[in-house]
Amino acid sequence: MRKFDTKVQHLKYKVLREVAREAWKGTLMQNMLDIPKAIVPGTEPTMRCCVYKERAILGERVKIAMGGDKSNPNVIEVIEIACDECPMGGYNVTEACRGCLAHRCEDVCRKGAITFDHHQKAHIDKTKCVECGQCATVCPYSAIMNFKRPCISACKVKAISMTDDTKAACIDNDKCISCGACVYQCPFGAITDKSFILDAIEMLKNKDNKVFAVVAPSISSQFTYAKLGQVIAGIKALGFHTVVEAALGADMVAYAESGELAEKGFLTSSCCPAFVSYIQKQFPQLADNISHNLSPAATISKYIKEHEPDAKVIFIGPCTAKKMEFQKEEVRPYIDCVLTFEELQALFDSRDLEIMDMHEDILDNASYFGRIFARCGGLADAVAEGLKERGITDFELKACSCDGIEECRIALLKKSKNALDANFIEGMACVGGCIGGAGCLTHGAKNKSEVDKYGKEAFEKTITDAISQLGKVK
Amino acid sequence: MKVTVCIGSSCHLKGSRQVVEEFQYLIAENGLKDTVELGGTFCMGNCQKGVCVTVDDELYSVSPETAKSFFEEHILAKAK
Numbered sequence: 001m002r003k004f005d006t007k008v009q010h011l012k013y014k015v016l017r018e019v020a021r022e023a024w025k026g027t028l029m030q031n032m033l034d035i036p037k038a039i040v041p042g043t044e045p046t047m048r049c050c051v052y053k054e055r056a057i058l059g060e061r062v063k064i065a066m067g068g069d070k071s072n073p074n075v076i077e078v079i080e081i082a083c084d085e086c087p088m089g090g091y092n093v094t095e096a097c098r099g100c101l102a103h104r105c106e107d108v109c110r111k112g113a114i115t116f117d118h119h120q121k122a123h124i125d126k127t128k129c130v131e132c133g134q135c136a137t138v139c140p141y142s143a144i145m146n147f148k149r150p151c152i153s154a155c156k157v158k159a160i161s162m163t164d165d166t167k168a169a170c171i172d173n174d175k176c177i178s179c180g181a182c183v184y185q186c187p188f189g190a191i192t193d194k195s196f197i198l199d200a201i202e203m204l205k206n207k208d209n210k211v212f213a214v215v216a217p218s219i220s221s222q223f224t225y226a227k228l229g230q231v232i233a234g235i236k237a238l239g240f241h242t243v244v245e246a247a248l249g250a251d252m253v254a255y256a257e258s259g260e261l262a263e264k265g266f267l268t269s270s271c272c273p274a275f276v277s278y279i280q281k282q283f284p285q286l287a288d289n290i291s292h293n294l295s296p297a298a299t300i301s302k303y304i305k306e307h308e309p310d311a312k313v314i315f316i317g318p319c320t321a322k323k324m325e326f327q328k329e330e331v332r333p334y335i336d337c338v339l340t341f342e343e344l345q346a347l348f349d350s351r352d353l354e355i356m357d358m359h360e361d362i363l364d365n366a367s368y369f370g371r372i373f374a375r376c377g378g379l380a381d382a383v384a385e386g387l388k389e390r391g392i393t394d395f396e397l398k399a400c401s402c403d404g405i406e407e408c409r410i411a412l413l414k415k416s417k418n419a420l421d422a423n424f425i426e427g428m429a430c431v432g433g434c435i436g437g438a439g440c441l442t443h444g445a446k447n448k449s450e451v452d453k454y455g456k457e458a459f460e461k462t463i464t465d466a467i468s469q470l471g472k473v474k
Numbered sequence: 475m476k477v478t479v480c481i482g483s484s485c486h487l488k489g490s491r492q493v494v495e496e497f498q499y500l501i502a503e504n505g506l507k508d509t510v511e512l513g514g515t516f517c518m519g520n521c522q523k524g525v526c527v528t529v530d531d532e533l534y535s536v537s538p539e540t541a542k543s544f545f546e547e548h549i550l551a552k553a554k
Contacts, residue, residue: 212516232483241517241519242482242483242516242517243483244482244483244516245483304516307513307514307515307516308515361483361484362483362484362487362521363483364483364486364487365481365482365483365486459486459487460491465491468491468495469479469481469490469491469494469495469514470481470514472494472495472498472512472514473478473479473481473494473512473513473514
């Protein structure tokens with residue numbers, strides 16, 4: 001049974017689980033300092049130079065599981081002592097260079113940056129090199145390697161640099177969109193997302209609270225060791241009043257957005273908080289075109305709160321950027337807390353809930369179209385359906401679905417120069433869409449088909465049917 | 475009078491949409507728009523007995539087939 005993609009996720013999970021376990025018991029304050037030693041007992045290190053460093057880093061992880069540095073507004077945080085200060089010299093010739101005669105590296109280099117020593121081994125003149133990587137591609141021995149920090153490679157918005165004194169990674173909050181790509185990619189787990197798991201436990205512990213779970217449709221590709229119905233039963237066993245699909249909010253958004261699009265003639269989607277943040281930070285001239293609809297999660301949460309003002313709403317999804325979104329002024333009244341699937345797994349295990357042994361509960365509010373929002377292209381399909389169901393025929397949808405922040409950047413750049421033949425930009429910061437989110441337990445090739453399968457299983461086949469009863473009841 | 479229909483997952487699968495539509499139609503037909511307030515909620519904690527409906531906080535079990543007779547007996551009779 002494989003719950004996580006990497007050991008970094010597993011370690012983070014163990015900390016969250018132990019913090020949650022103590023929080024349920026109400027003994028966290030007394031026992032929090034003992035958690036690192038409980039996770040790394042004995043004297044033999046398994047991850048770092050010594051157990052003391054391992055425990056020191058775990059201590060930092062405990063802090064982040066408890067909410068992290070309150071003075072830092074970003075939910076993505078660097079654990080400086082966990083950063084391995086990876087080399088970042090760019091393309092370099094390694095020991096594998098055999099000093100061959102062919103010199104393909106030299107021929108392909110347009111900048112004349114390759115020279116040879118008296119052993120015929122290649123060297124790269126860094127004052128000339130532009131890091132194009134051609135030499136690495138042509139070397140028959142794969143002797144030229146790119147020494148680039150995984151966090152910096154992962155961060156497509158170029159928000160990560162190196163701190164001058166400690167050489168640790170450093171995040172520029174003015175550029176960071178909290179997508180979590182670095183969190184998932186750092187092999188040392190040195191960048192991580194702050195947790196609101198304690199807030200969730202506090203809400204659930206208070207029996208006077210009616211706590212709603214709003215779950216993202218990407219849940220269909222997660223917890224694959226159990227059935228989706230069992231995951232829902234598990235969520236209720238944690239003390240949630242009920243579980244509602246965020247996909248129903250997606251149906252509401254698709255319906256409203258298709259109307260707004262036909263009226264305005266051009267829109268960029270507002271579902272992905274990292275994409276919205278990216279436009280605001282990098283393309284402010286296009287910010288007026290961001291759809292005025294709240295995200296699906298916020299839309300359905302707003303509906304819940306309008307009907308039950310005393311309810312508490314916790315969003316559970318794959319997304320670290322949602323942890324920023326729910327703190328926004330326009331969303332804060334509706335969503336009280338955000339958890340990732342990683343944190344949900346930790347919550348299950350902190351209560352020793354074996355969800356594979358539970359009964360199968362039901363989750364069915366949304367239509368096929370609301371559910372496929374979880375993967376790239378789903379939103380554009382849903383907006384096309386929305387236009388059709390609303391009978392809007394005098395507007396031709398030309399959608400540009402962007403898979404990952406790099407594709408988003410290209411589309412927005414073209415649009416800002418009037419060189420994009422599209423009237424709707426669907427932007428997803430994570431590659432693949434939400435199923436590629438940093439808070440997912442697992443990321444796999446089959447996830448997209450799982451979402452489509454889940455979409456097809458929906459009881460309601462059209463957006464109108466899924467949302468019709470919402471408008472009829474107060 | 476407050477009539478609340480559960481529109482949560484379980485009741486939804488058992489036909490809450492048809493029950494809501496039927497009630498809405500009957501409320502209009504009987505001119506009860508001012509006296510009956512039709513509300514919705516996502517769970518009443520009685521999923522086995524769906525579609526769950528409360529009439530002034532009293533819980534009932536309704537289905538799309540029984541919606542009309544239920545309306546006449548429990549809503550129309552009390553509202554007039």
